[in-house]
Structure formats: structure tokens, C-alpha cells
Amino acid sequence: MFKTIKHYGRVTLENLKMSILTTLEYPANMIGWLLSNPIQFLIGFATIQFVVAEFGTIAGWGYGQLAFLYGLSVISHALSMIFFVQGWFMGFYVIEGEFDRYLLRPMNVLYQFFFTGFNLIGITDLIPGICVFVYGCIQIEFEWSVYRVLAILALLIGATLIRGAIYLIIGTTSFFTKSVNDFGAYTQELFDKTTMYPLTMYPEGVQLVLTYLIPIGWVSFYPISELVGVANGRFAWQGAIWVTLGVGVLTFLVAALFFRWGLTKYESAGN
Amino acid sequence: MNRARGSAYFYVYKTRILKSLAYRFDVYGNIVMQCITMFASAFFWKALYAGQETVQGVNVEDMLVYTVMSSLMSVVFMTGIERRVMQSVKKGTVATDMLKPINLFSIYFFEDLGNMTALIVQNMIPIFIIGSLCIAVPKPVSMEAFLLFFISLIMAFFINWFLAACFSMWTFTAINMDPMLQVKKHLIRLLSGSIIPMWFFPDWLSNILNLLPFVYIYQLPLDIYIGKYETAELLPRLGIQFIWTVVLFGVFQFLQSRVTKKVMVQGG
Amino acid sequence: MAVIQVEHLVKDYKIAKKGKGLKGAVKNLITNEKQVIHAVRDLNFEIEKGEIVAFIGPNGAGKSTTVKMMSGILTPTSGQVLINGKNSQKNRKEVVQDLGVVFGQRSQLNWDLRLGESFELLRHIYQIDKKQYEENLEIMNDILGINEIINTPVRQLSLGQRMRGDLVAAMLHSPSVLFLDEPTIGLDVDGKYAIRKFIKEINQVKGTTVILTTHDLGDIQELCERLIIINHGVLIEDGPLNELIDRIAPYKNLIVEFYDETCVKHPKAELFFHEENIGKYRFMKKDITAAQLIQEISEQIAIKDVTIEEATIDDIIRIAYHKE
Incomplete structure (x- = not known):
């Protein structure tokens, strides 16, 4: 067991090193995204703020609370981009036969799929996330404590796992459909609409689905509403932050099992 | 355009329709995702309007019509030219492509037109039905408004396409277009009124945006459709829209000839 | 194992x-x-x-x-x-x-x-x-x-x-x-x-x-x-x-150039072509070697030149591919 952890740890470090070297090979690429991603999220946030300024509140959430929600949501998005973005491109891996290489190496295939390349470009998403989050903290005069730091860490881990799990589940369908679909744009659209706004603006049926069927509610809305003390609808749980962590681990396990099944349908490329 | 060439363009147009129809999974996935976007916007406005009659002279019903129509427009306002130019440059076939007797950018235009036709049939109609049943029936305020909307819509289509075409010329200079394409996509999404109309923006900002081409892609046709302005107020805006259409066409022509010359000299 | x-x-x-x-x-x-x-x-x-x-x-x-x-x-x-x-x-x-x-x-x-x-x-x-x-x-x-x-x-x-x-x-x-x-x-x-x-x-x-x-x-x-x-x-x-x-092409061809148009037969080889001063023999490798065949023919008639043709690996594989 200890030997296995050490093995995966060493390989992870080596992969990280290679990812850094590869990213440095193309500095222009990094700079491009460094412009693009912050613009996208900062303007997006600004437009929400304009509307809320005009209307007052949305589903009981005020200005600062929305910034808090938006900021943390972008941060977990950024983390999921760094670690799990490959899930978006699963269709490409399936059609081009890119899993051949992973299947030929004596390590877990899912581990190799996610961690052979770290997407360091994802860091460019972290910047606007942190900016908006800090702005929200100031607006609502968020009081920091050790417990709250731990809670936010747990929340981010859980949220990142849920996002990764959903990318993985959607991506795994490529094994069955055998087509390259760019799910990235769709997935992000779905997450943006459901994690950056209060879930209670949706009808209860939708809330129910997003709580139990597709656990997106746990990515930001439930834990954060508890953290900032806003009303959070019928389906909220007590201790939502820690539930988020559990939901994250659980959905990831389900996604990994689904992936394992999908992999047996893998057909490589060519004849 | 002589007859042989005309039929070549028609062929490109038709092939594109067939190609777009070929991916069933893509079609259903797209419809689902576009519906999610539409419903999210609708619920967003419903939640905001809770307990408020009109804001900025617009009530919730108008806002819902605005949302449905904007969703329908965004379904068909898709441009593939940027990706096609990118591929052609990446593969190094751009010089030989340009040597062909039919204009490369015209081919891309007809491809996009074909794509749009397929999208109208397979995506726009289902989304129109779903939107009408679940959110609001997008009735125009008057026949006159509908006609003006249609004129404005056609200009909007050209502005959108010319912007994309001008943008695609960057491929010949920039190394990686992907982030640039994202920037463009989000600028249009956020600053064209496709999700949030300019009325809710601070005055100084909406005044600036009214001078840029973005608002003439979504906001102006939609404003006309829901009857936000009197006809007299609309005419100068339609005038600006027309000017932008012409200006962007000019810029596109200029860039096109420059790029063609450059490629011919350097061989791509 | x-x-x-x-x-x-x-x-x-x-x-x-x-x-x-x-x-x-x-x-x-x-x-x-x-x-x-x-x-x-x-x-x-x-x-x-x-x-x-x-x-x-x-x-x-x-x-x-x-x-x-x-x-x-x-x-x-x-x-x-x-x-x-x-x-x-x-x-x-x-x-x-x-x-x-x-x-x-x-x-x-x-x-x-x-x-x-x-x-x-x-x-x-x-x-x-x-x-x-x-x-x-x-x-x-x-x-x-x-x-x-x-x-x-x-x-x-x-x-x-x-x-x-x-x-x-x-x-x-x-x-x-x-x-x-x-x-x-x-x-x-x-x-x-x-x-x-x-x-x-x-x-x-x-x-x-x-x-x-x-x-x-x-x-x-x-x-x-x-x-x-x-x-x-x-x-x-x-x-x-x-x-x-050996299995697909168990034979070789011997092409002999004589001085005139006369030609001989051999019991272990089939003369499948004869025109002017050229004769082509096909023989099974298990029956006789090329050297022996040349010797036995030259004992009866003078030989000017010989070439030995063998199925190439190319031929073998093509034959194998088309065999159902």
C-alpha cells in the first residue's frame, strides 16, 4: 500500500514537472489565456452586478453574497480545470485511440488520464475567481476563523470532485457513442448557470434534481448559503459544507466505476 | 457570380447541411444545452421580477419574450469560419486553398449558411416549441415591428458574420487563436444584450456600447421585437446598424485582400 | 510453457x-x-x-x-x-x-x-x-x-x-x-x-x-x-x-539457352516453354536439385547459359492472401 502511494506520488511529481516544462515551451499560449479567462469572468460578474443593482436582490441574495458565491464558484471551476479538464476531451481520446498508451502502462488508467498532463492554464481562471471572492468577503464583512478556513477548503475539495466527476461521466458516454463531442462548452454553460446564481431562483422540481440526481447544488449553493447565512430552500441539509465533501467523494467513485465500464467498450483506433 | 461558380457555392451549402444533419448525438445534445441556457435565463428574470411590475419600462412578460427570442437567435448565429481558417492555416493548405478558382471566404460563408439552415430545421424549431409552451409565446408587438425586426435581423446576421470573418484573419498573425476566440465569444455574449439588455447597464457604459457593433447583433432586433422603442426612435439606431454592416464589410474586404496577398507572396 | x-x-x-x-x-x-x-x-x-x-x-x-x-x-x-x-x-x-x-x-x-x-x-x-x-x-x-x-x-x-x-x-x-x-x-x-x-x-x-x-x-x-x-x-x-x-511454391524454374533450336526433355522436369533456342523447365525441389538438372541436360546437349527462377517472398505472400 505504502509502496503504491510512493509510486504514484513519484510519477505525479514527474508529470507535474513535465507539465510545467511543456507550458513554458509555449509562453504565448499562456499569455493568451491569461487575458481571455479573467476578461470572461470579470465582465460576466460585472453584468450580474448591474442587474442586481437595478433590482435589489435575487432570490434573497444581495450584492456581496452573490460576489462570494460567484467567486468561490469560479475558484472551484479553476481547480477542476487544472486537475480534471481532460474529461472534456474524452471523446477525442476515445476516437483517436489515445487510451492505448495508458492501457499499456502498469498504472491505473483513470489516474493516467487525468494526471498525465496538468492543465496549468487553469491557473488563469483562479485569478478572477480570487478577485471576486475577496471583493465579496469585503462586501459582506466575512469573519475569518480557523473553522471557516477549513470549511472553505473542504468545500472547494468537494466542489472540485463533483465537477470532475460530472466531466468524467459526460466524457465516458463517448465510449458508447463513439463520437467526438465537444462537451466542454455545454458543461461550462450548465455549471455557470447553476453554480453562480442562487439555486432557489429555480422551481422546486429543478432544485430537487440538482440536489439529488445531478448534485450540482452542492458545488456552491448549499455550502455557501450555510457559510454566509442566507435562506437556501427546502432541500438544504444541515452541515452542508461537510455533506459537500462526502457528495464529492461519492460522485467521483460512481463516475470512476462508470468509466471502468466504459473502458471495456474501448475500441482503439484504426483496424 | 457566373452560373458554374454559383452552383459550386450551392454545392458547398448543401454538403454543409448534410454534414450538420449527420451527427444525431450532437443535435440532441445541442438542443438540451440550449434549452438549459434558455430556461436558466427565464428563471433568472422571473426571480428578479418577483414583486416588481416594470423595471426600466419593461415588464416580466416582455423580458421572457426577449429571452426566448434571444435563445432562438443564438442558435442560428453560429459561425464556423474562424475554425475553418485556423485548420487551413494549421494544416498548411491555405495557399493551395486560395489558389482554387472560387473564393475561399465565400466558401466559408456558404458553409455557414448551410449550417444555419440545418440549425433552423433541427434546433430552432424544437426550441421555439419548447420555449413557447414553457416560457412565453414570442409574439411580436405588431406586424410593423416584425418587419423591422426582420430587416434588422438580416443586418445583425451580417454584422455577426463579418465580425467573425475579420476575426479569423488574425489567425495569420497570432500563434494560438483559441483564447482569442473565447474573448470574442464572451464579448459578444456579454456586451451584445444577448443575455442582459443594455438598459440595466450603467448609462456611461451603455452609451459606449451603443457605439460598438455588438449591440446591433442581438439587442437592437430584440428591442424592436418587444416594442421597446417608438419607430421614430428606432430609425437612427437602424441607421447605425446599417453603417456598421457596411463598415465591417469594408474592413473584411480590406483584410481579405491583404491576407490573400500576404499568403500568395509567402506561400502560407 | x-x-x-x-x-x-x-x-x-x-x-x-x-x-x-x-x-x-x-x-x-x-x-x-x-x-x-x-x-x-x-x-x-x-x-x-x-x-x-x-x-x-x-x-x-x-x-x-x-x-x-x-x-x-x-x-x-x-x-x-x-x-x-x-x-x-x-x-x-x-x-x-x-x-x-x-x-x-x-x-x-x-x-x-x-x-x-x-x-x-x-x-x-x-x-x-x-x-x-x-x-x-x-x-x-x-x-x-x-x-x-x-x-x-x-x-x-x-x-x-x-x-x-x-x-x-x-x-x-x-x-x-x-x-x-x-x-x-x-x-x-x-x-x-x-x-x-x-x-x-x-x-x-x-x-x-x-x-x-x-x-x-x-x-x-x-x-x-x-x-x-x-x-x-x-x-x-x-x-x-x-x-x-516449400508448400506454396515447391518448384523452381530453370531457363536454359541453347546454341540452336534443338532441345531435350527430362523425366523429372516439365518442359513448359520452348521457342527458338530458349527452353523453360519446371521441377519439384524434392525431386531434383538445380545443379543435377543442369548437369543431366548438359550431358545430352550443349548449354550456353542458365537462369534459375524461384517464387519470391512477394509471390508467396500474394498467393497466401488470395487463398481462402
């Missing part, structure tokens, strides 16, 4: 049937017809330790599919592959630890970084002990001169150099079985020579079992004692190259 055992191996693919034209495209939106392709049907064979086996067949014969099932990439529809007695599906990690694989058309090297970085990563993935790793690199350097290119970014390597890099990458962890899928495709004469030399050497020095698919007959001639020919997913030939030649 055999290193590789292939037992009743079967692979079927399902592909979607696509309609043609506008009508077909609309129909595809609604219906979902599937068609089953039988890529591999009931293959059985064994490969012993230290063999070099060529796996050949026309395009689309199912040889890539078979190799991919053997190396554990594809799950068989039924049947199984045992490598060193282990099932390559159930014990994937153990099996691949002892497997090296090179796909000629696809590299496992990191395109953007220097070649050495890819090797370092593999060292960690396969947990190769540092001393062993350096020893292996040293051996490979002797054969392939890998040190010259180890600090070059992979994208700057020529195809031949990249292929050498890929071979080294596949052998770093000293696998006992090496799969090569078209290892010499697209290479120049020098490149092919280097690769073949490498395969021979590791086979002799390390006793590595090598299975290669190829369309290059030079590869087969120079490397392989054994041929497995597969077509339409069925094994149609399996045996040493000489045996195959």
Missing part, C-alpha cells in the same frame, strides 16, 4: 449504418441501425520464448485488432490471451509491466520536451531501478546511438530518430515480450537497417520474444523464423518462412 497463448480469440465490432444523401441524413436522426463486423474469428496459436514472429496480412485483415487484444488494449468479444500464463484483461498491470509496445505511426514520447524527459518519466512509471535504467540505456546506446539525440526535443527528431527513441522507450523496463506494429514504416534504408539490427540484438542478448506486424518483406526475410498470416480475421498460415515457400 509458451510465452503467449491465444485461445479462441474473437472480436466483433458494431458500427452504425449510415444512410446516404439528405433522406439518409434525416433518417439517421431517428433510426439507429447497427451492423456487426467480425474482425477476428476464433484465432488459436502459441508463441514460445525467444521467437521472432511476423504477423502479416492485407490491410483490414484483423492483424492490428489481434495485436491490440494480445497487448491488452482491446477487450476480446470472447476467448482469451495469456501472456506468461496471465490473462491480459484480468491482470492488466502485471502483464504490461513485462510488455514493450511500439506503434510505428504513433509515438509515446512527449512531443514538446527533450527525449530524455520521456525516458525519465518511464523510469518512474515502470519503477525501474536507477542502476538497471542506466545499464539499459548504455546497451541501447551501443546499438542505436541514442546518446546523440537524448537532449533533442522530440519534435525536432527525424522519423528514423524518433523511431529509435520509441524503441528505447519500449525496452527501458526490460520487458520479455516486445510488440512492434509496423516498426519500419516510412523509414529510409539506414533507418530500417538500424531497427532490424536492434531487434536481432535484443532478441539474442536478452532473449526477448518479438511479435511484429509489417508490410515490409525485408523485415520478414531478415528477422523472422516464423510467419503468421491472417486474413478476414482467420489464421491462414502459421509456420517458418522456408516451410511456407
Whole structure:
């Protein structure tokens, strides 16, 4: 067991090193995204703020609370981009036969799929996330404590796992459909609409689905509403932050099992 | 355009329709995702309007019509030219492509037109039905408004396409277009009124945006459709829209000839 | 015990049937017809330790599919592959630890970084002990001169150099079985020579079992004692190259140029062509040798010149492919 952890740890470090070297090979690429991603999220946030300024509140959430929600949501998005973005491109891996290489190496295939390349470009998403989050903290005069730091860490881990799990589940369908679909744009659209706004603006049926069927509610809305003390609808749980962590681990396990099944349908490329 | 060439363009147009129809999974996935976007916007406005009659002279019903129509427009306002130019440059076939007797950018235009036709049939109609049943029936305020909307819509289509075409010329200079394409996509999404109309923006900002081409892609046709302005107020805006259409066409022509010359000299 | 055992191996693919034209495209939106392709049907064979086996067949014969099932990439529809007695599906990690694989058309090297970085990563993935790793690199350097290119970014390597890099990458962890899928495709004469030399050497020095698919007959001639020919997913030939030649083309042709138009017959050879002063004889190799035949003919009549024609490996394989 200890030997296995050490093995995966060493390989992870080596992969990280290679990812850094590869990213440095193309500095222009990094700079491009460094412009693009912050613009996208900062303007997006600004437009929400304009509307809320005009209307007052949305589903009981005020200005600062929305910034808090938006900021943390972008941060977990950024983390999921760094670690799990490959899930978006699963269709490409399936059609081009890119899993051949992973299947030929004596390590877990899912581990190799996610961690052979770290997407360091994802860091460019972290910047606007942190900016908006800090702005929200100031607006609502968020009081920091050790417990709250731990809670936010747990929340981010859980949220990142849920996002990764959903990318993985959607991506795994490529094994069955055998087509390259760019799910990235769709997935992000779905997450943006459901994690950056209060879930209670949706009808209860939708809330129910997003709580139990597709656990997106746990990515930001439930834990954060508890953290900032806003009303959070019928389906909220007590201790939502820690539930988020559990939901994250659980959905990831389900996604990994689904992936394992999908992999047996893998057909490589060519004849 | 002589007859042989005309039929070549028609062929490109038709092939594109067939190609777009070929991916069933893509079609259903797209419809689902576009519906999610539409419903999210609708619920967003419903939640905001809770307990408020009109804001900025617009009530919730108008806002819902605005949302449905904007969703329908965004379904068909898709441009593939940027990706096609990118591929052609990446593969190094751009010089030989340009040597062909039919204009490369015209081919891309007809491809996009074909794509749009397929999208109208397979995506726009289902989304129109779903939107009408679940959110609001997008009735125009008057026949006159509908006609003006249609004129404005056609200009909007050209502005959108010319912007994309001008943008695609960057491929010949920039190394990686992907982030640039994202920037463009989000600028249009956020600053064209496709999700949030300019009325809710601070005055100084909406005044600036009214001078840029973005608002003439979504906001102006939609404003006309829901009857936000009197006809007299609309005419100068339609005038600006027309000017932008012409200006962007000019810029596109200029860039096109420059790029063609450059490629011919350097061989791509 | 055999290193590789292939037992009743079967692979079927399902592909979607696509309609043609506008009508077909609309129909595809609604219906979902599937068609089953039988890529591999009931293959059985064994490969012993230290063999070099060529796996050949026309395009689309199912040889890539078979190799991919053997190396554990594809799950068989039924049947199984045992490598060193282990099932390559159930014990994937153990099996691949002892497997090296090179796909000629696809590299496992990191395109953007220097070649050495890819090797370092593999060292960690396969947990190769540092001393062993350096020893292996040293051996490979002797054969392939890998040190010259180890600090070059992979994208700057020529195809031949990249292929050498890929071979080294596949052998770093000293696998006992090496799969090569078209290892010499697209290479120049020098490149092919280097690769073949490498395969021979590791086979002799390390006793590595090598299975290669190829369309290059030079590869087969120079490397392989054994041929497995597969077509339409069925094994149609399996045996040493000489045996195959003896079976498919057990004869040779002797072309004799005489001084005039007179000619003789011979009881053990068939005179199938005679015009002017040229005579062509076909004889079974088991009946008589060419030397003996020439001697016996020349005892009866003066011979000016002789040529011996033999079926080339090219001919043999073409005949085998068309045999159903």
C-alpha cells in the first residue's frame, strides 16, 4: 500500500514537472489565456452586478453574497480545470485511440488520464475567481476563523470532485457513442448557470434534481448559503459544507466505476 | 457570380447541411444545452421580477419574450469560419486553398449558411416549441415591428458574420487563436444584450456600447421585437446598424485582400 | 510453457449504418441501425520464448485488432490471451509491466520536451531501478546511438530518430515480450537497417520474444523464423518462412539457352516453354536439385547459359492472401 502511494506520488511529481516544462515551451499560449479567462469572468460578474443593482436582490441574495458565491464558484471551476479538464476531451481520446498508451502502462488508467498532463492554464481562471471572492468577503464583512478556513477548503475539495466527476461521466458516454463531442462548452454553460446564481431562483422540481440526481447544488449553493447565512430552500441539509465533501467523494467513485465500464467498450483506433 | 461558380457555392451549402444533419448525438445534445441556457435565463428574470411590475419600462412578460427570442437567435448565429481558417492555416493548405478558382471566404460563408439552415430545421424549431409552451409565446408587438425586426435581423446576421470573418484573419498573425476566440465569444455574449439588455447597464457604459457593433447583433432586433422603442426612435439606431454592416464589410474586404496577398507572396 | 497463448480469440465490432444523401441524413436522426463486423474469428496459436514472429496480412485483415487484444488494449468479444500464463484483461498491470509496445505511426514520447524527459518519466512509471535504467540505456546506446539525440526535443527528431527513441522507450523496463506494429514504416534504408539490427540484438542478448506486424518483406526475410498470416480475421498460415515457400511454391524454374533450336526433355522436369533456342523447365525441389538438372541436360546437349527462377517472398505472400 505504502509502496503504491510512493509510486504514484513519484510519477505525479514527474508529470507535474513535465507539465510545467511543456507550458513554458509555449509562453504565448499562456499569455493568451491569461487575458481571455479573467476578461470572461470579470465582465460576466460585472453584468450580474448591474442587474442586481437595478433590482435589489435575487432570490434573497444581495450584492456581496452573490460576489462570494460567484467567486468561490469560479475558484472551484479553476481547480477542476487544472486537475480534471481532460474529461472534456474524452471523446477525442476515445476516437483517436489515445487510451492505448495508458492501457499499456502498469498504472491505473483513470489516474493516467487525468494526471498525465496538468492543465496549468487553469491557473488563469483562479485569478478572477480570487478577485471576486475577496471583493465579496469585503462586501459582506466575512469573519475569518480557523473553522471557516477549513470549511472553505473542504468545500472547494468537494466542489472540485463533483465537477470532475460530472466531466468524467459526460466524457465516458463517448465510449458508447463513439463520437467526438465537444462537451466542454455545454458543461461550462450548465455549471455557470447553476453554480453562480442562487439555486432557489429555480422551481422546486429543478432544485430537487440538482440536489439529488445531478448534485450540482452542492458545488456552491448549499455550502455557501450555510457559510454566509442566507435562506437556501427546502432541500438544504444541515452541515452542508461537510455533506459537500462526502457528495464529492461519492460522485467521483460512481463516475470512476462508470468509466471502468466504459473502458471495456474501448475500441482503439484504426483496424 | 457566373452560373458554374454559383452552383459550386450551392454545392458547398448543401454538403454543409448534410454534414450538420449527420451527427444525431450532437443535435440532441445541442438542443438540451440550449434549452438549459434558455430556461436558466427565464428563471433568472422571473426571480428578479418577483414583486416588481416594470423595471426600466419593461415588464416580466416582455423580458421572457426577449429571452426566448434571444435563445432562438443564438442558435442560428453560429459561425464556423474562424475554425475553418485556423485548420487551413494549421494544416498548411491555405495557399493551395486560395489558389482554387472560387473564393475561399465565400466558401466559408456558404458553409455557414448551410449550417444555419440545418440549425433552423433541427434546433430552432424544437426550441421555439419548447420555449413557447414553457416560457412565453414570442409574439411580436405588431406586424410593423416584425418587419423591422426582420430587416434588422438580416443586418445583425451580417454584422455577426463579418465580425467573425475579420476575426479569423488574425489567425495569420497570432500563434494560438483559441483564447482569442473565447474573448470574442464572451464579448459578444456579454456586451451584445444577448443575455442582459443594455438598459440595466450603467448609462456611461451603455452609451459606449451603443457605439460598438455588438449591440446591433442581438439587442437592437430584440428591442424592436418587444416594442421597446417608438419607430421614430428606432430609425437612427437602424441607421447605425446599417453603417456598421457596411463598415465591417469594408474592413473584411480590406483584410481579405491583404491576407490573400500576404499568403500568395509567402506561400502560407 | 509458451510465452503467449491465444485461445479462441474473437472480436466483433458494431458500427452504425449510415444512410446516404439528405433522406439518409434525416433518417439517421431517428433510426439507429447497427451492423456487426467480425474482425477476428476464433484465432488459436502459441508463441514460445525467444521467437521472432511476423504477423502479416492485407490491410483490414484483423492483424492490428489481434495485436491490440494480445497487448491488452482491446477487450476480446470472447476467448482469451495469456501472456506468461496471465490473462491480459484480468491482470492488466502485471502483464504490461513485462510488455514493450511500439506503434510505428504513433509515438509515446512527449512531443514538446527533450527525449530524455520521456525516458525519465518511464523510469518512474515502470519503477525501474536507477542502476538497471542506466545499464539499459548504455546497451541501447551501443546499438542505436541514442546518446546523440537524448537532449533533442522530440519534435525536432527525424522519423528514423524518433523511431529509435520509441524503441528505447519500449525496452527501458526490460520487458520479455516486445510488440512492434509496423516498426519500419516510412523509414529510409539506414533507418530500417538500424531497427532490424536492434531487434536481432535484443532478441539474442536478452532473449526477448518479438511479435511484429509489417508490410515490409525485408523485415520478414531478415528477422523472422516464423510467419503468421491472417486474413478476414482467420489464421491462414502459421509456420517458418522456408516451410511456407516449400508448400506454396515447391518448384523452381530453370531457363536454359541453347546454341540452336534443338532441345531435350527430362523425366523429372516439365518442359513448359520452348521457342527458338530458349527452353523453360519446371521441377519439384524434392525431386531434383538445380545443379543435377543442369548437369543431366548438359550431358545430352550443349548449354550456353542458365537462369534459375524461384517464387519470391512477394509471390508467396500474394498467393497466401488470395487463398481462402
